């Protein structure tokens with residue numbers, strides 16, 4: 200594996216009318232990194248991820264994912280990444296297996312490669328117990344593992360995960376992160392948002408966003424030291440609180 | 450008598466026992482947390498309290514009234530926020546708040562005071578005229594919470610209210626809950642966040658429809674059996690596997706390090722040679738007190 204950046208963002212913005220949801224952010228994520236993309240509610244994380252995945256056009260600035268340009272090569276990007284959206288994305292009436300087949304076909308995989316890949320993912324992500332049940336009846340923790348399976352079908356080298364563990368209990372969250380960790384050790388780049396600060400500590404580097412801007416980026420440990428905080432939770436709260444207070448005064 | 454009481458509640462869906470002979474009681478002014486994995490039965494318990502489910506057996510009572518038979522009389526004192534709360538996507542933030550205010554009869558000056566109060570945690574004031582569908586995930590959740598808190602019921606039942614809410618807003622939301630408690634409001638809340646459990650008066654660990662343990666957040670970690678060490682090393686998959694190979698040891702990531710659990714009656718010296726052979730420096734193992742999460746994980750795995 201090389202040091203080739205998996206994601207580059209340069210002065211990227213997205214406005215909705217006059218509102219700057221993403222306001223000139225720059226960032227580089229190296230191949231194989233587990234990057235925690237944190238931030239306050241409404242800071243612009245989902246909007247950024249949607250631009251990077253070729254789902255939303257930027258207003259200005261530039262970016263590449265897997266070396267492809269986010270303006271001109273959205274189709275190539277979609278083929279090289281896995282994406283788990285913040286919203287529930289599986290078909291609730293279909294079973295896990297059927298969902299995998301459906302998305303496999305959408306990626307242009309043939310029947311036999313879908314079948315073998317499904318078996319492989321079921322083993323790897325421990326899906327066997329529930330893969331034949333309609334996804335609507337599954338606890339969130341299981342559904343999210345299935346959704347991760349779907350995003351891994353075509354063996355992407357970069358994963359964008361938007362709050363994959365929201366509403367998931369500590370035990371399920373640990374299982375989920377163990378899988379992410381294994382993927383990372385195989386060199387997969389993991390770009391993940393979360394509001395759980397213990398998960399953020401699992402990341403090699405994190406950034407913290409507030410009102411469309413990236414206000415901090417670095418290794419969790421390094422940032423905790425720099426801000427003389429107890430832990431990431433305290434760091435996050437102080438940082439965002441400070442900025443909100445400054446806004447209120449201005 | 451307790452304000453809320455659940456006695457020997459059972460409910461099955463086909464062959465699955467969602468709630469299995471479950472009992473608990475909550476006093477006036479208490480914050481009581483229900484914690485457990487998905488599908489543990491928390492939502493079924495909550496929905497039974499809100500008169501939405503008929504149990505197979507057992508009884509749920511609020512203020513001395515049966516939640517199934519006398520729900521109409523309970524309704525006025527109860528506020529309920531379901532896991533999936535419906536906002537009107539094409540109405541703005543203000544319009545949603547006005548709508549729910551109207552339902553609860555909170556209007557005029559009362560309404561304005563209430564909305565300002567709730568903006569303190571939601572920070573949605575600058576977005577008052579934005580349609581709900583254009584809000585971010587966490588902003589929608591905060592708007593839903595605000596709608597549910599438009600009136601001030603005597604009992605508030607919240608089903609995982611802070612999913613997707615950022616750490617600062619979560620803290621500010623809990624400040625509001627603590628203020629409501631001070632005013633005498635009784636709160637029952639389900640949550641996957643251990644720091645929220647720590648802020649409640651009492652908590653109950655729920656697993657497979659049964660009560661695993663109940664107590665104050667200070668007392669619960671005392672149920673942990675065995676001893677616990679913090680290993681200050683990078684928690685790679687290999688390190689964790691190596692530790693888990695050592696007899697009577699279980700290792701788990703915790704933040705940037707590893708929590709090492711020793712089974713009951715096993716001490717660090719007992720396994721020191723084995724650890725050294727596996728390449729660990731036992732000097733790097735620091736004894737620590739188990740926290741709520743350690744206790745929760747152990748109880749779940751043993752049942």
Ligand SMILES: Nc1ncnc2c1ncn2[C@@H]1O[C@H](COP(=O)(O)OP(=O)(O)OP(=O)(O)O)[C@@H](O)[C@H]1O
Nearest residue numbers: 215220240241242243244245246583584585586587
């Ligand atoms: N279609 C839209 N029209 C107007 N505003 C929008 C639209 N989509 C998003 N926004 C606004 O852009 C901002 C950023 O939203 P985004 O979903 O990216 O936040 P986020 O960081 O993912 O937050 P969360 O942690 O709550 O998921 C929010 O203020 C949101 O209301």
Ligand SMILES: [Mg+2]
Nearest residue numbers: 244245285586
């Ligand atoms: Mg988002």
